[in-house]
Amino acid sequence: MKVIVFSSNSNLVDSIKAKNMEVAVYTPPQMNKIINNSNDLLLVYIDSSSFNDKLQKKISFLTSKEKVYFGVLDPDNTIKDVAELYFAGAVDYISKNQLKSEFNEKRFKRVFQYLEHFRIDYRQEIEIQKTITKNIKHITAEKGWQEIVPGAEYTFSIMFIELDGKYDMEKIFGKKNLEVALSVFRKYLERNISHFGGRIWMWFQFGGIALFPFNGRECESVYCGFRIMLYKLMHDVEESLFPNFISFRIALLLGNVTYQDNDTGNVISDSINTIFHLGRKHAATGNFYVTEEILQYAPKPLQAFFTPADNFEGIPIYKMRRPVLPS
Amino acid sequence: MRISTRLQRLLTDALSHSMPVHTMIRIARQIMQNYDIYERSGFPPNIPIPTIDAARQITHDVIEENLVVQFVEILIDIYENGLMGRNISIRFLPQIIKELEALGLIYDDEYKMFIEKSDMKRTIGWGVLQENNIYELTFMCIDIVNNSELVRKYPKKDITLAYSDIREIFKYNVEKRNGRIWEWEGDGGIAAFYFQDKNIKAVLSGIDILLELFLYNQLHGVLDEAIQIRLSVHTGPCQFTYNIQSMQSDTIDKLKELETKYTPPDHLVISPGVYYDMGSKLEHFFLSESIAGGNYVYRYSLQWEN
Incomplete structure (x- = not known):
């Protein structure tokens, strides 16, 4: 977990004591950019004296961010009701007197311990990171689906696909029209996915999760996602019942899943959690993301169409360059 | 019959x-x-x-x-x-x-x-066109770019294999939309489309061919370089005959002119008569370009974001 301090007060910055821990310091105007571009777990301290009347607004901003935990530094003891900070989601408060002696490594570790014990969201994030960073042993299925037995664990290419803008669709198109248009969209996906040996495993109105058994040598799923993106505009014109050009996100990773034929609603899987996080929270609209690991198993010529797209929860990910209409 | x-x-x-x-x-x-x-x-x-x-x-x-x-x-x-x-x-x-x-x-x-029937032998007139009758048809022309150089540069067996693959891509995508190949001469050919939405079907086939060729060049190409093609689509009247070689048609002449004069490699160029049928989505695929006589042609090519 990274520690970041936002302050324009040089005295305060000098008072930070953390020899064995990296603490980054930025000025208040840099805050939004730094936070928005980060995918790491962050412990953020904001200096109330550097933000003045913008403090409340910045607290609201930090509260809205996942994987960001924050404390408030109060070098002038201006905060009258400290409890209000905790009600707003703060995990630490350091007053004028404490700043001199307690703003140090020991304090940070105590905050981490508090998060570990009392914040379930923090524990979940840590679990996800552990899962991702540890080397998952591949459990291959050489013969594909005919080898897959329900109840056993296998390595799959796990593909998340979901239409963008789902919240407004029913209002715009009407319930019945939307149902028909969505079924056409699903058929487009099914046709492409099954062509590459995959199956839609879970479906939720606007998208779903598809699984492709992994043979240990190559991942056709990357080619599948590439084709879905390449032919998207053709689908828009020739098949899609949506009156506009549609947009969807695809995320793809290699992960282990205990396969089950039905009752997929109760699946507990770190890989599935991760793909949901990547697809729903990280992926930008209209884009196709793959992990660095799965990209290595893609056909070499296609790898050149993917560019690094920073890290997601500690794992390097790549984004596909998309075909576009002329402008 | x-x-x-x-x-x-x-x-x-x-x-x-x-x-x-x-x-x-x-x-x-x-x-x-x-x-x-x-x-x-x-x-x-x-x-x-x-x-x-x-x-x-x-x-x-x-x-x-x-x-x-x-x-x-x-x-x-x-x-x-x-x-x-x-x-x-x-x-x-x-x-x-x-x-x-x-x-x-x-x-x-x-x-x-x-x-x-799709599972029966296909004839160039769909079993419907009558000899010497005039029909409104849409045509697509395909030409392999730098054919002579490729033939000189690569062994015959590689060229034969590569061109046969291109023909298969052409044939599959034309017949998928109920078009018919009327002519194939080693390095290119002509396909015809009839029935409803013939302009749209010809254009979609053309775009499909360019996409398929892109994947072919990336993943399955047998030559050391990407094969490039030119595609053009034009519509107009044509007196039908089963002897294609003897067919005289201004529409086909115009189609060939479109391909040779106005189509860059890896592009699909369509005439205004075809473009006007494209509809609100498909028209966005094309850029217009003015040509001699105050006329326009419309171009499509596969483009990637930066």
Whole structure:
């Protein structure tokens, strides 16, 4: 977990004591950019004296961010009701007197311990990171689906696909029209996915999760996602019942899943959690993301169409360059 | 088309059991203008022709004129929609349709006509076009760029394999949308499209071919370099003949001119007549370019974001 301090007060910055821990310091105007571009777990301290009347607004901003935990530094003891900070989601408060002696490594570790014990969201994030960073042993299925037995664990290419803008669709198109248009969209996906040996495993109105058994040598799923993106505009014109050009996100990773034929609603899987996080929270609209690991198993010529797209929860990910209409 | 005695008998029975003579004549005139049953049959005009004789004569003439398929299409239309506001139940119609199916045709509800079954041998006229008749058709031309250089540069077996792959991509994407390849000359060819939405189908085939070729070059190409093609699409009238080599057509000449003069490698260029049918989504695929005489052509190529 990274520690970041936002302050324009040089005295305060000098008072930070953390020899064995990296603490980054930025000025208040840099805050939004730094936070928005980060995918790491962050412990953020904001200096109330550097933000003045913008403090409340910045607290609201930090509260809205996942994987960001924050404390408030109060070098002038201006905060009258400290409890209000905790009600707003703060995990630490350091007053004028404490700043001199307690703003140090020991304090940070105590905050981490508090998060570990009392914040379930923090524990979940840590679990996800552990899962991702540890080397998952591949459990291959050489013969594909005919080898897959329900109840056993296998390595799959796990593909998340979901239409963008789902919240407004029913209002715009009407319930019945939307149902028909969505079924056409699903058929487009099914046709492409099954062509590459995959199956839609879970479906939720606007998208779903598809699984492709992994043979240990190559991942056709990357080619599948590439084709879905390449032919998207053709689908828009020739098949899609949506009156506009549609947009969807695809995320793809290699992960282990205990396969089950039905009752997929109760699946507990770190890989599935991760793909949901990547697809729903990280992926930008209209884009196709793959992990660095799965990209290595893609056909070499296609790898050149993917560019690094920073890290997601500690794992390097790549984004596909998309075909576009002329402008 | 060889018409069986059974189909001939069914047509005669369908007419004689379903309608009076004057209705039969009205239907016959829909495909044979100024049809005069008295002149054809030799019956004196002042004597009413018996129903069965009229039915036999019309059936005979329809077969002679090679218009059986079109005649049955009219019968189906009358069965479904009536004639002059009156419902007419055509007897033996299912049996007649079955007979035509045995000849390799299938009735397409969308086009309201018989077309060749997809699993049967495809003919360049879809089993529908008549020799020497003029039809509005849409054509697509494909040409492999730098053919001579490629042939000089690579071994014959590699070129043969590569060009055969390109032909397969062309053929598959044309026939997928019910087009027909009319000509293939080693390094390129011409395809034709008929029926509803022929312009859109030709253009979609063209775009599909460019996408498929892109994947082919990336993943399956047998040469050390990417094969490039030029595609053009144009629509217009054409007098049909089964001997394609002897066909004279301004539309096809214009198509070739589009391809050679205005189409850069890896592009699809379409004429204005085709572009105007593209619709609100497909028109966004094209950029217009002015050419001589104040005219325009419209270009598509696969483009990637930066």
